[in-house]
Amino acid sequence: MNQTAQPSLDFELIADDEPDLSGLMLGQRLAIAGVLLYFVSSALTKTSLGAMALVALASFVFTLLGAIRLSGELGFSLPKRVLILLGFFVPLVNLVVLLGLNRRVTSALRDASYSVGLFGAYGDGVPKGFWLRVLLLFIALVALGKFIDSYGLHARVDGTPSLAALTADFNRETKAPRVLDDGVRLDGADVFGGDFRVRMTLLNFAGTALPPDRRIKIREVAAQNLCALPEKMRDVFTARKARFMYEMHNARGDMIAQILVSLDACAGLP
Incomplete structure (x- = not known):
C-alpha cells in the first residue's frame, strides 16, 4: 500500500525577547x-x-x-x-x-x-x-x-455673577480694544489680583509717571464710573470684595499708573 509522502512542515520558533516599551x-x-x-x-x-x-x-x-x-x-x-x-x-x-x-x-x-x-x-x-x-x-x-x-457661561457662583463675567460684558459692550478721544486707547478689562482692572494706553504720552493733578482727575473719574454702575453690578464688587482699577500705560507700553477706587468712595459723591 503506497503512502503519499507528506510534505514536512518545519517551523522555526523565534522567541521575541525584546520587551514592549x-x-x-x-x-x-x-x-x-x-x-x-x-x-x-x-x-x-x-x-x-x-x-x-x-x-x-x-x-x-x-x-x-x-x-x-x-x-x-x-x-x-x-x-x-x-x-x-x-x-x-x-x-x-x-x-x-x-x-x-x-x-x-x-x-x-x-x-x-x-x-x-x-x-x-x-x-x-x-x-x-x-x-x-x-x-x-x-x-x-x-x-x-x-x-x-x-x-459669561461661567458667570455665576452661588447665584452671584463673577468679576470675569463682568469683564467679558465690559469688553463686548465697549468693543475693546479701541481708540477713544484725546489719544487714549482702551485696551480692555480683566480680573487682576481680585480687582476689576481697566487697562488704557496714552498714545501721545511717553513719560514714566503721571503728574499728581492728572492722577487726582483719573481717580475722580474712576470713582464716578464705579459708583455709576447698576446696583446689581455694585453688589458683585461688594460680594467679591473687589476694587475698581484703572491701569495706565504710556506710548511705549510701560505701566505708569494704577488708580484704585472702592465703593467707599461713593459716600462722598453726589
Whole structure:
C-alpha cells in the first residue's frame, strides 16, 4: 500500500525577547504633558478663567492617566497602584510620586538604549505625533475657554455673577480694544489680583509717571464710573470684595499708573 509522502512542515520558533516599551513611553509622555499643561494653566489665570479651568482639567486627566499607565507597566501590585492614585489627590505628594515614577521609567528606557529628553523618549521606534495632538488639544481648549468667557457661561457662583463675567460684558459692550478721544486707547478689562482692572494706553504720552493733578482727575473719574454702575453690578464688587482699577500705560507700553477706587468712595459723591 503506497503512502503519499507528506510534505514536512518545519517551523522555526523565534522567541521575541525584546520587551514592549511602548506603554512606558506613552505613560511618560502623558505624565509630562500633564505637568506642562499645569504650568500653562497657571499662566492663563490672568487672561482667561475659562481656558485656565479647561487646561487645568486636561492637566489632571493627562497626569492621572500617565500614572495609571506607568504604575501598570512597571508591574506594581494593585495596593501600590491604589496608593499612587490616591497620592495624586494630595498637593506636593503628587509631584513626588510623579518624579519617582518618571525616574524609574527613564532608567528602564535608557537601559533599552533609548534616548530620553525633557519631553520623553525619542529616536527610532518612538511613536510620532503625540505632541502635535497635545498642542492641537491645548489650542482647542483655549479657544473654548475664551468662548465661555466671552458669553459669561461661567458667570455665576452661588447665584452671584463673577468679576470675569463682568469683564467679558465690559469688553463686548465697549468693543475693546479701541481708540477713544484725546489719544487714549482702551485696551480692555480683566480680573487682576481680585480687582476689576481697566487697562488704557496714552498714545501721545511717553513719560514714566503721571503728574499728581492728572492722577487726582483719573481717580475722580474712576470713582464716578464705579459708583455709576447698576446696583446689581455694585453688589458683585461688594460680594467679591473687589476694587475698581484703572491701569495706565504710556506710548511705549510701560505701566505708569494704577488708580484704585472702592465703593467707599461713593459716600462722598453726589
